[in-house]
Amino acid sequence: MSDAGGLRGLRESVGLWFAPARVRREGTTPDYRFSLANERTFLAWIRTALALIGGGFAVDQFLTDHLAHWVRVVLALALLAGGFACTLRAVNHWVRCERAIRTGADLPVSRFPALLAMLVAVLAVAMVAVVVFGWAG
Template sequence: MGGTSDSSPRRGRATQRLLGGGCEPDPRFTLANERTFLAWIRTSLAFLAGGIAVEAFTADVFDEPVRKFIAVTLLVLSMLVAAGATFRWLGVERSMRRQAPLPLPLIAPLLATGGAIAAGVLVVVVLQG
Protein backbone atom coordinates (compact mmCIF):
# COMPACT_ATOMS: atom_id res chain seq x y z
CA MET A 1 0.00 0.00 0.00
CA GLY A 2 2.46 2.69 1.08
CA GLY A 3 5.80 1.34 -0.11
CA THR A 4 8.32 3.12 -2.26
CA SER A 5 7.23 1.82 -5.66
CA ASP A 6 7.34 4.21 -8.61
CA SER A 7 3.55 4.65 -8.58
CA SER A 8 3.35 5.86 -4.95
CA PRO A 9 4.39 9.32 -3.80
CA ARG A 10 7.77 9.54 -2.09
CA ARG A 11 8.51 11.41 1.08
CA GLY A 12 11.63 13.44 1.72
CA ARG A 13 14.56 12.03 3.66
CA ALA A 14 13.81 14.10 6.75
CA THR A 15 10.20 12.90 6.84
CA GLN A 16 11.22 9.28 6.38
CA ARG A 17 13.83 9.60 9.11
CA LEU A 18 11.35 11.25 11.46
CA LEU A 19 8.53 8.78 10.83
CA GLY A 20 10.75 5.71 10.74
CA GLY A 21 9.33 3.91 7.74
CA GLY A 22 6.45 1.50 7.76
CA CYS A 23 3.24 1.64 5.73
CA GLU A 24 1.25 4.77 5.12
CA PRO A 25 -1.73 4.65 7.54
CA ASP A 26 -5.31 5.37 6.62
CA PRO A 27 -5.56 9.16 6.18
CA ARG A 28 -8.51 9.28 8.59
CA PHE A 29 -6.29 8.00 11.41
CA THR A 30 -3.51 10.41 10.54
CA LEU A 31 -5.98 13.30 10.54
CA ALA A 32 -7.47 12.14 13.86
CA ASN A 33 -3.95 12.06 15.31
CA GLU A 34 -3.42 15.60 14.04
CA ARG A 35 -6.71 16.80 15.59
CA THR A 36 -5.65 15.32 18.92
CA PHE A 37 -2.29 17.08 18.63
CA LEU A 38 -4.06 20.37 17.96
CA ALA A 39 -6.33 19.84 20.97
CA TRP A 40 -3.23 19.45 23.17
CA ILE A 41 -1.78 22.61 21.62
CA ARG A 42 -5.00 24.48 22.46
CA THR A 43 -4.64 23.26 26.04
CA SER A 44 -1.03 24.46 26.05
CA LEU A 45 -2.11 27.88 24.79
CA ALA A 46 -4.77 28.07 27.50
CA PHE A 47 -2.12 27.43 30.16
CA LEU A 48 0.08 30.07 28.55
CA ALA A 49 -2.76 32.61 28.60
CA GLY A 50 -3.60 31.66 32.18
CA GLY A 51 -0.01 32.14 33.33
CA ILE A 52 0.18 35.53 31.68
CA ALA A 53 -3.21 36.54 33.11
CA VAL A 54 -2.25 35.51 36.65
CA GLU A 55 0.95 37.54 36.48
CA ALA A 56 -0.63 40.56 34.79
CA PHE A 57 -3.98 40.89 36.56
CA THR A 58 -3.81 39.42 40.06
CA ALA A 59 -1.31 41.70 41.81
CA ASP A 60 -4.04 42.89 44.18
CA VAL A 61 -5.28 39.33 44.86
CA PHE A 62 -2.11 37.34 45.58
CA ASP A 63 1.16 38.12 47.28
CA GLU A 64 4.03 38.30 44.81
CA PRO A 65 5.63 34.90 45.65
CA VAL A 66 2.28 33.11 45.35
CA ARG A 67 1.40 34.94 42.14
CA LYS A 68 4.80 34.14 40.62
CA PHE A 69 4.57 30.48 41.66
CA ILE A 70 1.13 30.05 40.08
CA ALA A 71 2.13 31.92 36.91
CA VAL A 72 5.37 29.98 36.50
CA THR A 73 3.60 26.67 37.16
CA LEU A 74 1.08 27.44 34.41
CA LEU A 75 3.79 28.61 32.00
CA VAL A 76 5.92 25.52 32.60
CA LEU A 77 2.84 23.33 32.12
CA SER A 78 2.25 25.12 28.83
CA MET A 79 5.75 24.30 27.63
CA LEU A 80 5.57 20.68 28.79
CA VAL A 81 2.16 20.06 27.23
CA ALA A 82 3.27 21.56 23.89
CA ALA A 83 6.45 19.45 23.86
CA GLY A 84 4.55 16.37 25.05
CA ALA A 85 1.94 16.87 22.32
CA THR A 86 4.66 16.88 19.69
CA PHE A 87 6.25 13.67 20.98
CA ARG A 88 2.82 12.08 21.40
CA TRP A 89 1.83 12.91 17.82
CA LEU A 90 5.10 11.49 16.51
CA GLY A 91 4.86 8.34 18.64
CA VAL A 92 1.29 7.64 17.54
CA GLU A 93 2.16 8.29 13.89
CA ARG A 94 5.11 5.88 14.08
CA SER A 95 3.00 3.24 15.82
CA MET A 96 0.28 3.46 13.19
CA ARG A 97 2.86 3.10 10.41
CA ARG A 98 4.37 0.01 12.07
CA GLN A 99 0.97 -1.36 13.06
CA ALA A 100 2.21 -1.49 16.66
CA PRO A 101 0.37 -0.71 19.92
CA LEU A 102 -0.07 2.98 20.60
CA PRO A 103 2.25 4.53 23.21
CA LEU A 104 0.88 5.41 26.63
CA PRO A 105 -0.30 9.02 26.94
CA LEU A 106 2.20 10.56 29.38
CA ILE A 107 0.78 14.06 28.89
CA ALA A 108 -2.40 13.37 30.87
CA PRO A 109 -0.72 12.47 34.20
CA LEU A 110 1.65 15.42 33.77
CA LEU A 111 -1.27 17.74 33.17
CA ALA A 112 -3.21 16.37 36.14
CA THR A 113 -0.20 16.71 38.46
CA GLY A 114 0.55 20.28 37.41
CA GLY A 115 -3.09 21.29 37.66
CA ALA A 116 -3.34 19.71 41.11
CA ILE A 117 -0.28 21.63 42.32
CA ALA A 118 -1.64 24.96 41.07
CA ALA A 119 -5.08 24.22 42.54
CA GLY A 120 -3.53 23.17 45.87
CA VAL A 121 -1.69 26.47 46.13
CA LEU A 122 -4.92 28.33 45.40
CA VAL A 123 -6.79 26.37 48.06
CA VAL A 124 -4.14 27.26 50.66
CA VAL A 125 -4.26 30.93 49.66
CA VAL A 126 -8.05 31.05 49.79
CA LEU A 127 -8.18 29.33 53.19
CA GLN A 128 -5.61 31.75 54.61
CA GLY A 129 -7.40 34.84 53.24
Protein backbone atom coordinates in the same frame (compact mmCIF):
# COMPACT_ATOMS: atom_id res chain seq x y z
CA MET B 1 19.94 1.13 27.08
CA SER B 2 23.14 3.10 27.47
CA ASP B 3 23.15 6.86 27.90
CA ALA B 4 24.67 7.26 24.44
CA GLY B 5 21.89 5.12 22.94
CA GLY B 6 19.26 7.10 24.84
CA LEU B 7 20.67 10.40 23.63
CA ARG B 8 20.84 9.08 20.07
CA GLY B 9 17.19 7.99 20.29
CA LEU B 10 16.17 11.36 21.71
CA ARG B 11 18.09 13.19 18.98
CA GLU B 12 16.41 11.02 16.33
CA SER B 13 12.97 11.61 17.84
CA VAL B 14 13.44 15.38 18.06
CA GLY B 15 14.78 15.36 14.50
CA LEU B 16 11.49 13.85 13.34
CA TRP B 17 9.59 16.78 14.85
CA PHE B 18 11.02 18.98 12.12
CA ALA B 19 11.12 16.40 9.32
CA PRO B 20 7.65 14.84 9.07
CA ALA B 21 8.45 13.60 5.56
CA ARG B 22 10.86 11.11 7.18
CA VAL B 23 7.95 9.70 9.20
CA ARG B 24 6.00 9.19 5.97
CA ARG B 25 8.77 6.94 4.63
CA GLU B 26 8.21 4.46 7.47
CA GLY B 27 5.73 1.62 7.16
CA THR B 28 2.67 1.99 4.98
CA THR B 29 0.20 4.79 4.46
CA PRO B 30 -2.61 4.29 6.98
CA ASP B 31 -6.27 5.09 6.61
CA TYR B 32 -6.27 8.89 6.63
CA ARG B 33 -8.84 8.95 9.43
CA PHE B 34 -6.19 7.64 11.83
CA SER B 35 -3.64 10.29 10.87
CA LEU B 36 -6.29 13.01 11.11
CA ALA B 37 -7.39 11.74 14.53
CA ASN B 38 -3.75 11.86 15.62
CA GLU B 39 -3.56 15.45 14.38
CA ARG B 40 -6.74 16.39 16.30
CA THR B 41 -5.18 14.96 19.45
CA PHE B 42 -2.06 17.06 18.79
CA LEU B 43 -4.23 20.17 18.43
CA ALA B 44 -6.06 19.36 21.69
CA TRP B 45 -2.70 19.25 23.49
CA ILE B 46 -1.75 22.58 21.91
CA ARG B 47 -5.05 24.11 23.10
CA THR B 48 -4.32 22.83 26.59
CA ALA B 49 -0.83 24.35 26.43
CA LEU B 50 -2.23 27.71 25.29
CA ALA B 51 -4.78 27.68 28.12
CA LEU B 52 -2.07 26.98 30.70
CA ILE B 53 0.19 29.69 29.26
CA GLY B 54 -2.70 32.15 29.17
CA GLY B 55 -3.56 31.27 32.75
CA GLY B 56 0.03 31.85 33.80
CA PHE B 57 0.07 35.30 32.24
CA ALA B 58 -3.35 36.11 33.70
CA VAL B 59 -2.20 35.22 37.22
CA ASP B 60 0.93 37.33 36.79
CA GLN B 61 -0.72 40.35 35.20
CA PHE B 62 -4.14 40.59 36.81
CA LEU B 63 -3.66 39.47 40.40
CA THR B 64 -1.05 42.08 41.26
CA ASP B 65 -3.11 43.70 44.05
CA HIS B 66 -4.53 40.49 45.43
CA LEU B 67 -1.54 38.18 45.89
CA ALA B 68 1.85 38.38 47.50
CA HIS B 69 4.50 38.63 44.81
CA TRP B 70 6.03 35.22 45.61
CA VAL B 71 2.62 33.48 45.47
CA ARG B 72 1.83 35.09 42.12
CA VAL B 73 5.23 34.13 40.70
CA VAL B 74 4.99 30.50 41.88
CA LEU B 75 1.50 30.04 40.44
CA ALA B 76 2.34 31.79 37.17
CA LEU B 77 5.57 29.84 36.66
CA ALA B 78 3.86 26.52 37.40
CA LEU B 79 1.19 27.28 34.78
CA LEU B 80 3.76 28.47 32.24
CA ALA B 81 5.92 25.37 32.84
CA GLY B 82 2.86 23.16 32.35
CA GLY B 83 2.11 24.92 29.06
CA PHE B 84 5.70 24.54 27.90
CA ALA B 85 5.67 20.84 28.77
CA CYS B 86 2.38 20.36 26.92
CA THR B 87 3.79 21.82 23.71
CA LEU B 88 6.76 19.46 23.79
CA ARG B 89 4.53 16.53 24.72
CA ALA B 90 2.14 17.34 21.88
CA VAL B 91 4.69 17.15 19.10
CA ASN B 92 6.55 14.20 20.58
CA HIS B 93 3.34 12.21 21.04
CA TRP B 94 2.17 13.09 17.52
CA VAL B 95 5.40 11.74 16.00
CA ARG B 96 5.40 8.59 18.15
CA CYS B 97 1.76 7.83 17.33
CA GLU B 98 2.18 8.52 13.62
CA ARG B 99 5.14 6.12 13.50
CA ALA B 100 3.17 3.47 15.38
CA ILE B 101 0.15 3.89 13.09
CA ARG B 102 2.30 3.60 9.97
CA THR B 103 4.25 0.57 11.19
CA GLY B 104 1.33 -1.28 12.80
CA ALA B 105 2.92 -1.11 16.25
CA ASP B 106 1.09 -0.57 19.52
CA LEU B 107 0.33 3.06 20.27
CA PRO B 108 2.79 4.56 22.74
CA VAL B 109 1.83 4.98 26.37
CA SER B 110 2.78 7.93 28.54
CA ARG B 111 2.63 9.08 32.13
CA PHE B 112 2.36 12.69 31.01
CA PRO B 113 -1.46 12.95 31.20
CA ALA B 114 -1.35 11.78 34.83
CA LEU B 115 1.48 14.22 35.64
CA LEU B 116 -0.39 17.09 33.99
CA ALA B 117 -3.56 16.20 35.89
CA MET B 118 -1.62 16.19 39.16
CA LEU B 119 -0.05 19.58 38.35
CA VAL B 120 -3.45 21.09 37.60
CA ALA B 121 -4.93 19.53 40.76
CA VAL B 122 -2.12 20.93 42.92
CA LEU B 123 -2.53 24.35 41.33
CA ALA B 124 -6.28 24.20 41.88
CA VAL B 125 -5.76 23.44 45.59
CA ALA B 126 -3.22 26.28 45.81
CA MET B 127 -5.65 28.69 44.18
CA VAL B 128 -8.44 27.60 46.53
CA ALA B 129 -6.08 28.35 49.43
CA VAL B 130 -5.32 31.76 47.93
CA VAL B 131 -9.04 32.52 47.65
CA VAL B 132 -9.80 31.30 51.19
CA PHE B 133 -6.80 32.86 52.96
CA GLY B 134 -6.19 35.88 50.76
CA TRP B 135 -2.37 35.94 50.87
CA ALA B 136 -2.25 39.59 49.93
CA GLY B 137 1.11 41.24 49.42
